[in-house]
Amino acid sequence: MASLYSPPTTTTNTSVAGLPCHLFPKTSQLFLSKDINRRLKSKITCKVIMKNDDSQNPKTTNNDININNNKIDRRNILIGLGGMYGTATTLGDGTFLLAAPMQTPVPSACGPADVPPNAGNLNCCPPLATNIVDYVLPPTPPTLRVRPPAHLVDDQYRQKFTRAISLMKALPASDPRSFTQQANVHCAYCNGAYSQVGFPNLDLQVHNSWLFFPFHRWYLYFFEKILGSLINDPTFAIPFWNWDTSAGMRMPAMYTDPNSPLYDSIRDPAHRPPKVLDLNFDGDANDPSDQQMISNNLTLMYRQMVTNARTTSLFLGQPYRAGARFTPGGGSVENTPHGPVHVWTGDPRQPNFEDMGNFYSAARDPLFYAHHANVDRMWFIWKTLSTNNRDFTDADWLNASFIFYDENAQAVRVRVRDCLDTTRLGFTYQNVDLPWRNARPAPRTSRVRVRSVTQTPEAATAMESTTSTVVNFPKPLNKTIRTNVGRPKKTRSKKEKEEEEEVLVIDVEVKRHDKYVKFDVYINDEDEIPSKKFQVKAEYAGSFVNVPHKHKHGEEHGHKTTFRVGLTELIEELGADDDDSVTVSLVPRAGKNNVIIKSVKIEFAS
Ligand code: C2O
Secondary structure, eight states: OOBOOOSOSOOOOOOBTTBOGGGSOTTOOOOOOHHHHHHHTTTBOSOOOOTTSOTTOTTOGGGEEEETTEEEEGGGGOSOOOOTTOEEEEOTTSOEEEEOOOOOOOGGGOOOOOOOGGGOSOOOOOOOOSOEEEOOOOOOOSSOEEEOBGGGOOHHHHHHHHHHHHHHHHSOTTSTTSHHHHHHHHHHHHTTSSEETTEEEEEOOOSSSTTHHHHHHHHHHHHHHHHHHHTTOTTOOOOBOOTTSGGGSSOOGGGOOTTSTTOOSSSOGGGSTTSOOOTTOOSSOOOOOHHHHHHHHHHHHHHHHTGGGSSHHHHHOOOOOTTOSSOOOOOHHIIIIIHHHHHHHSOTTSTTOTTTTSTTTGGGSTHHHHHHHHHHHHHHHHHHHOTTOOOOOOHHHHTOEEEEEOTTSOEEEEEGGGGSOTTTTTEEEOOOOOGGGGOOOOOOHHHHHHHHHOOSHHHHHHHHHHHOOOOOSSEEOSSOEEEEEEOSSOSOOHHHHHHSEEEEEEEEEESOTTSOEEEEEEESOSSSSOOGGGOSSTTEEEEEEEOOOOOOSSOTTOEEEEEEEEOHHHHHHTTOTTOSEEEEEEEEEEOGGGEEEEEEEEEEEO
């Protein structure tokens, strides 16, 4: 996508090609130059576009927001204006779409976050920066920092790491390198302490979109550099919680010693070792044998890293540009296991699953950083699994920026584009087995028999129609919904399947995002209510997860988003390539009264 205009030289309130001036908030830093104006004149239209929007009800007024006393329909400006790197792109119908990357938040504009009442008057803004500089990556060190799996480190490493964390905890809370401030970074970027630059009524949110992986990569980068500098060891690398391998599917022992600075008492006491981690945790007890749990976990990893990761946005999350009102949907791993591991670790005796189970408090637990190191490692590994697994090239992603403090307590501005290559950042991950690579699920045998015996399309159709019908949406998800969804294309060739992924797209409204919300998606499942016990099977497609958090601006009436799973591989596993439709079961597992399903459809994406 080419950048069509350059940094602003004027803030004159210029009208843009037919868009009324009042669409441009006065605080916006950027307007199209007159020249560009002319070029776009005949093509720009206001009739656009939040992809995940409520297309069934386009005239509804509750999407209206008020900027500078002018009522506008937020959906009509797509996403906006007010950026150094604004771009315009052409949609399939010839419509121009104005867009821009998320701007670097302004620290002096950091305000009170929206945190739960029991958090007191927590201020999670960083110390005020006197000057902010563009971060210049140091030259790649001769030996990379190697992040080790937390359950395999030796005593020497453990002592070094423990010392680094104690030193960080001993810094005064006003020091941006202190553990308190490091934990607050997460709260500031997740609970609405920052509004979007140019959009004072909109939160900047780093979850549930394509910002998720790069934001957390930079966050851990500086956390690691600060620890290294505190112990005077620039080779120091943080550990990762290796929850994608059998031996790593427990809380790593070094974090569970109450006398260690790695300990946090605000965790679920029932989940101390030797309890096996549930990567698909529903918020209540689910106790299969350890063996069964491990096998569930490995299959889940296969689903998320392979089946549900066949396009860039399925894995990294959906585009989120400046001016976006709602977070558009996270990638596979962000939903699961990232979300369930947060809630599994948090303490159910606390009002909001603190610490790990709520975004405002999550990073107070040292285990947070090990969890996120493994999440980050999944991005690193994903790019090695297939030549198709590539980062976005969209300028609005590459140019999105954040602010952190580096190891010298200097405020720095970083861009997404500079964090894509871990070697350039000076680190890598210790190379360990990936047992989930072979954990592709098998279909339930009875289903296969039905499929292979009922060869005729008539028989297959008859069977489908006895098991489910088409449901009318929107519909609250308070009990299992089963619906038939038509497949726009079927019987595709191998090449077609490689070029375009068949994607199930579910528009979701979460009514209370301060609650844990989770639902599972099954395809062609025979059971009226698919059982969690049989999760290790081809029918399980994925899980939508909302980790409890709050927003400050713009989303007080609930949170709209989308959830997507990849169907191409799964449908092969089920032998359903030639079917006209699939039966989709949506099974609420947590937060039953908090979800409305707006629509369920199949799209094709490359
Ligand atoms: Cu910023 Cu695991 O969340």
